[in-house]
Amino acid sequence: MNALSGRFAARTVRVRAPGKVNVALDVGPLRPDGYHSVASVYLAVSLYEEVAATSVETPGITVSISPDSTLDLDGMDIPLDNRNLAYRAAAIMADVSEHATGVHLEITKRVPVAGGMGGGSADAAATLLACDALWNSGLSREELAHLAAELGADVPFSLLGGTAVGLGLGDDLSPALAKAQTHWVLVAADFGLSTPEVYRTLDRLRAAEGVEAPEPDGVDPRILTALRGGDAEALGTVLVNDLQRAAIELAPSLRDTLGIGESHGAVAGMVSGSGPTVALLAEDSIAAEGLAQDLRRFGLNALPVHGPVPGARIVSDTLL
Structure with missing residues (x-):
């Protein structure tokens, strides 16, 4: 009041x-x-x-x-x-x-x-x-x-x-x-994927193969080392996403997007989380801008970004 x-x-x-x-x-x-x-x-x-x-x-x-x-x-x-x-x-x-x-x-x-x-x-x-x-x-x-x-x-x-x-x-x-910057091109799909459905698909694929996945107990230290140094080449060799094949099973076009990105200069590419956004790692900010421009010529919605950035922040506080 x-x-x-x-x-x-x-x-x-x-x-x-x-x-x-x-x-x-x-x-x-x-x-x-x-x-x-x-x-x-x-x-x-x-x-x-x-x-x-x-x-x-x-x-x-x-x-x-x-x-x-x-x-x-x-x-x-x-x-x-x-x-x-x-x-x-x-x-x-x-x-x-x-x-x-x-x-x-x-x-x-x-x-x-x-x-x-x-x-x-x-x-x-x-x-x-x-x-x-x-x-x-x-x-x-x-x-x-x-x-x-x-x-x-x-x-x-x-x-x-x-x-x-x-x-x-x-x-x-x-x-x-890990404060050093890495540069990425995000390729957004014109459709969504249900996270629970992607996990269910992974479970189905593993069951069909008779694979029993172990309980994860940590992450590959090489990933954190590469992020600390902002070393795109080293990071590109250790990217991993267990959900990627399940996302591709549900949306096979993601394989094409990854292929286009890697053939146009991406250091490496992966599906982000449960997808369907594809994250392409670039050597630096200039390479990311160029890669995004190339991908747009294929009709892809490509956005160059960088990280890490801070979490949630207040940008304004106004009495009306």
């Missing part, structure tokens, strides 16, 4: 949070609880979601997609109710905040939807930070990370950013000291 007028004073907190690339993703066997243990190296990259959280007098949570979104969202089923991770993040914050109001969330989408880059998780991380500021909740980053883990394995990393090793379900995070 405005102390002088007694009237409601609306406020908007705008937060941006990065998407991610899984530089490594080892997947264990199906567990009795229906999940898989993983060992992953996360890299936050310079492609950001943005959430503007505005306090409103009417109780409740509403969500909209900003017209400033850079993605072609035609045909994309983005829920705007409690199936949306940002909505659920706001609901969690309302439960723990003493001065919660109604809130409207406007999401600017830039990370491919259902693309294996954690776009929805970035929305949730941005919403947690925005609502914490909006309602003066005063939670620490550690407390926010604990809430983030309730929303999904990738949400705590989008809060943290940088480079991190993820174990367990991927949410047991250890920051990695």
Whole structure:
């Protein structure tokens, strides 16, 4: 409330949070609880979601997609109710905040939807930070990370950013000291893949081959060494993603995208996470720009990015 007028004073907190690339993703066997243990190296990259959280007098949570979104969202089923991770993040914050109001969330989408880059998780991380500021909740980053883990394995990393090793379900995070930049070209598909379906496909392929995957207990130290030095050539030899073949099984065109990228100068390529976004590693920023231009001539949606970048950050806080 405005102390002088007694009237409601609306406020908007705008937060941006990065998407991610899984530089490594080892997947264990199906567990009795229906999940898989993983060992992953996360890299936050310079492609950001943005959430503007505005306090409103009417109780409740509403969500909209900003017209400033850079993605072609035609045909994309983005829920705007409690199936949306940002909505659920706001609901969690309302439960723990003493001065919660109604809130409207406007999401600017830039990370491919259902693309294996954690776009929805970035929305949730941005919403947690925005609502914490909006309602003066005063939670620490550690407390926010604990809430983030309730929303999904990738949400705590989008809060943290940088480079991190993820174990367990991927949410047991250890920051990695890797500040040197690596450069990538992301090739976004015009379709999405269901993460649970990709995992089910991997389980099916392994069962057909009689393969029993071990429980992952860590990541290849050569990956972290290459990231620390920003050594693209060394990193290119150790990229791994156990989900890649399952994603290609569901979307064979991904094999063609990888082939085009590698034949036009990429150091190495991989499907990012559960896909279908393809991440192509480039030698440097100039090589990434050139590779992206070449791929666009094939009609591919290619975006040069770099990482690591910081996690969720407040970019503005405005009284309306």
